[in-house]
Amino acid sequence: MAILENVGTPGSPRFSEEQCIEQGKRFAAEYQSAQPFPHIAIDDFLSVDMLREVARNFPPREKAVSFKRDQENLKYQFMPEAVSCDLTRNLFFALNSEPFLKFLSAMTGIEGLIADPYFTGGGLHETLRGGHLGVHADFNRHKIMNVRRRLNLLVYLNEDWQDEYGGHLELWSKNMKRMERKVAPVIGRCVVFNTDLDSWHGHPDPLNTPDGISRRSIATYYYTSAATLNDQPDRTTNFKARPGSTDKVDLKLRVTENLRDWLPPAVVRMVGKLR
Numbered sequence: 236m237a238i239l240e241n242v243g244t245p246g247s248p249r250f251s252e253e254q255c256i257e258q259g260k261r262f263a264a265e266y267q268s269a270q271p272f273p274h275i276a277i278d279d280f281l282s283v284d285m286l287r288e289v290a291r292n293f294p295p296r297e298k299a300v301s302f303k304r305d306q307e308n309l310k311y312q313f314m315p316e317a318v319s320c321d322l323t324r325n326l327f328f329a330l331n332s333e334p335f336l337k338f339l340s341a342m343t344g345i346e347g348l349i350a351d352p353y354f355t356g357g358g359l360h361e362t363l364r365g366g367h368l369g370v371h372a373d374f375n376r377h378k379i380m381n382v383r384r385r386l387n388l389l390v391y392l393n394e395d396w397q398d399e400y401g402g403h404l405e406l407w408s409k410n411m412k413r414m415e416r417k418v419a420p421v422i423g424r425c426v427v428f429n430t431d432l433d434s435w436h437g438h439p440d441p442l443n444t445p446d447g448i449s450r451r452s453i454a455t456y457y458y459t460s461a462a463t464l465n466d467q468p469d470r471t472t473n474f475k476a477r478p479g480s481t482d483k484v485d486l487k488l489r490v491t492e493n494l495r496d497w498l499p500p501a502v503v504r505m506v507g508k509l510r
Contacts, residue, residue: 259341274428292320305483309366382458
């Protein structure tokens with residue numbers, strides 16, 4: 236039985252507000268006390284049969300946004316409009332619904348969560364054999380809605396995933412000196428974690444899957460009012476090299492962020508307008 240049961244129809248999932256609040260409270264202590272930053276991995280989160288249907292109807296890659304760079308390679312992102320499967324699209328709506336936001340608030344203790352109707356960076360993700368995503372902290376401001384990013388949610392779609400395939404989500408200490416947790420991307424497993432300037436995470440080693448097998452997931456992100464951005468600088472995705480590794484850092488980003496920190500705010504705003 237799934238942690239959050241579908242109380243809608245098979246093709247149009249919907250969550251019970253009462254169950255969402257109850258289950259959120261159930262996981263609150265584990266989530267909020269987790270290290271290196273608040274997070275949780277929950278098995279059997281959604282119906283595996285439903286997730287199998289999502290995986291069976293995965294869109295073709297020509298409809299995706301692709302990422303090919305040193306820090307993020309052979310990764311594809313599918314926005315909802317690239318998805319023809321009604322079940323998948325309706326599941327996106329359910330994950331952005333009021334009952335689900337109440338689940339997240341009850342679990343994380345973060346009030347006033349806002350879903351992202353633009354799915355910036357979210358939707359369906361797929362990484363191919365040899366691909367990877369370097370350890371990073373995510374961008375912290377939604378440029379369209381001007382809200383602060385607070386939570387990431389990932390639901391994995393990978394049947395019969397083997398440890399030797401790699402692709403485990405890694406959570407790193409805030410000082411980037413050690414990996415604190417690895418999570419295998421197996422079907423039905425949901426990972427939620429706080430997104431702060433030092434929430435370092437990724438799956439940085441190249442996938443070692445057999446031909447024809449990729450790493451797939453659902454990704455949705457959640458925000459709060461931009462008033463809470465006052466305590467931190469505006470940041471884009473920030474990649475970090477693991478100690479003793481050959482990971483590449485984003486030198487252009489490092490220079491940009493250093494200039495942003497040292498230049499007067501008025502100059503930063505002017506440069507932003509000129510781009």
